[in-house]
Amino acid sequence: MEPVDLIVKADYVLTMNQELAVIESGAIAIKGKKIVAVDTAAQIMQQYSASKIIKGEGKVAFPGLINTHTHAAMVYFRGLADDLPLKVWLEEYIWPAEAKWLSPEFVGDAVKLACLEMLKAGITAYADMYFFGDAVAQSTRKIGMRAVVGSGVVDFPSATGNNADDYLANAERFITKWKGDDLIMPSIADHSAYACSPETLKKSKALADKHNVMLQIHLSETEWEVNEMLSRYGRRPVTHLDALGLLDERLIAAHCVWLDPDEITMLAKAKTNVSHCIESNLKLASGIAPVVKMLKAGVNVSFGTDGAASNNDLSILSEMSTAAKVHKAISGDPTALSAKQAMLMATRHGAEALGLGSLCGSLEQGKAADIVIADLRRPHLIPLYDLYSHIVYAMNAADIDTVLVGGKVILEQRNLTSLDEAEIVAKAVQWSRKIKEVHSHS
Numbered sequence: 001m002e003p004v005d006l007i008v009k010a011d012y013v014l015t016m017n018q019e020l021a022v023i024e025s026g027a028i029a030i031k032g033k034k035i036v037a038v039d040t041a042a043q044i045m046q047q048y049s050a051s052k053i054i055k056g057e058g059k060v061a062f063p064g065l066i067n068t069h070t071h072a073a074m075v076y077f078r079g080l081a082d083d084l085p086l087k088v089w090l091e092e093y094i095w096p097a098e099a100k101w102l103s104p105e106f107v108g109d110a111v112k113l114a115c116l117e118m119l120k121a122g123i124t125a126y127a128d129m130y131f132f133g134d135a136v137a138q139s140t141r142k143i144g145m146r147a148v149v150g151s152g153v154v155d156f157p158s159a160t161g162n163n164a165d166d167y168l169a170n171a172e173r174f175i176t177k178w179k180g181d182d183l184i185m186p187s188i189a190d191h192s193a194y195a196c197s198p199e200t201l202k203k204s205k206a207l208a209d210k211h212n213v214m215l216q217i218h219l220s221e222t223e224w225e226v227n228e229m230l231s232r233y234g235r236r237p238v239t240h241l242d243a244l245g246l247l248d249e250r251l252i253a254a255h256c257v258w259l260d261p262d263e264i265t266m267l268a269k270a271k272t273n274v275s276h277c278i279e280s281n282l283k284l285a286s287g288i289a290p291v292v293k294m295l296k297a298g299v300n301v302s303f304g305t306d307g308a309a310s311n312n313d314l315s316i317l318s319e320m321s322t323a324a325k326v327h328k329a330i331s332g333d334p335t336a337l338s339a340k341q342a343m344l345m346a347t348r349h350g351a352e353a354l355g356l357g358s359l360c361g362s363l364e365q366g367k368a369a370d371i372v373i374a375d376l377r378r379p380h381l382i383p384l385y386d387l388y389s390h391i392v393y394a395m396n397a398a399d400i401d402t403v404l405v406g407g408k409v410i411l412e413q414r415n416l417t418s419l420d421e422a423e424i425v426a427k428a429v430q431w432s433r434k435i436k437e438v439h440s441h442s
């Protein structure tokens with residue numbers, strides 16, 4: 001018997017490996033941060049012994065879901081301004097609120113709430129674009145989640161800088177500080193091609209290349225953006241980034257709603273990672289990204305929630321469900337974006353988008369033990385014929401029971417083990433009272 005630290009048993013283990021193996025009465029042996037073996041429970045219990053065993057009766061274990069685009073701290077602005085066009089929403093509500101409130105303390109507190117929400121929705125890793133990267137990284141680390149944390153870059157002044165050079169200097173300091181961390185992957189987050197000049201975009205890319213980190217950007221989110229780029233530079237947004245040399249496998253491009261066929265080819269060729277944020281795009285009426293066409297062309301498409309102010313929750317389960325249904329409806333083809341395909345996008349493809357393809361995204365020997373255990377004994381999950389169908393079309397965040405990140409049980413039967421949940425909630429209520437006093441429009 002080989003001693004391991006933890007054995008997770010489950011009625012079903014959905015591995016999301018290359019063969020998409022599903023193991024009935026399965027188990028996962030975990031040593032330290034890593035998965036040592038995935039097999040039937042009978043096999044695992046014969047080979048391994050552990051002091052802690054999660055029994056997993058009536059449960060399914062699957063790889064942690066990956067949120068490839070969000071602004072975690074924006075959970076504190078959830079519901080502050082809704083039902084507005086993107087440009088008005090951003091320029092008249094969100095940017096002024098950010099100018100008024102953002103500080104390391106605000107961001108640090110808000111990110112804890114966002115992480116709590118994401119963990120309870122089965123998300124184990126996310127990509128963040130915001131300001132005060134240190135605060136984002138520290139809170140994420142404390143709670144025990146994995147994240148690609150972007151240090152924000154724009155051309156205009158904000159709480160963290162006066163111009164692009166300030167933000168780039170911040171980004172380099174941030175990268176140097178966090179590089180090599182086992183949970184936090186520092187990165188650079190250019191807001192967009194309309195809020196960053198060609199010069200700024202090129203400098204960001206050079207800095208990302210110098211440190212071998214991911215670059216994140218909002219890309220072709222609205223028709224306005226396409227027209228703006230055409231009038232400023234005479235080319236569409238994706239073509240613009242291609243000409244500046246930004247498109248490659250280390251770019252996470254959020255949205256990509258407005259694409260022409262050439263741009264889809266460019267994204268596929270460059271292996272650029274597209275984060276599909278369908279609920280945010282629907283809510284802001286930005287449009288619907290041509291995901292089926294992108295997948296056909298070979299683009300790596302994953303799911304992002306975007307910030308909670310435009311969604312308004314941080315659940316990849318819900319993104320999968322919405323996306324799978326909307327793409328069927330608009331293509332007139334019920335076979336478009338199947339449940340299995342959606343699950344792949346939320347796990348393996350998401351991990352690849354974050355540059356973590358060899359670390360997580362599937363339950364396999366040698367990968368990090370980033371595992372979600374969900375309860376199948378719920379009225380809306382009975383009977384059970386197909387696990388992919390259940391997870392994508394019927395499961396919701398409340399069904400998530402236990403979550404492991406890097407072998408650590410961070411959420412146990414919905415209780416947070418790493419930090420005091422009541423304190424995170426109390427802080428959020430405190431901040432919201434202050435925000436309400438200033439921004440109340442009713």
Ligand SMILES: [Zn+2]
Nearest residue numbers: 218254306307
């Ligand atoms: Zn966004």
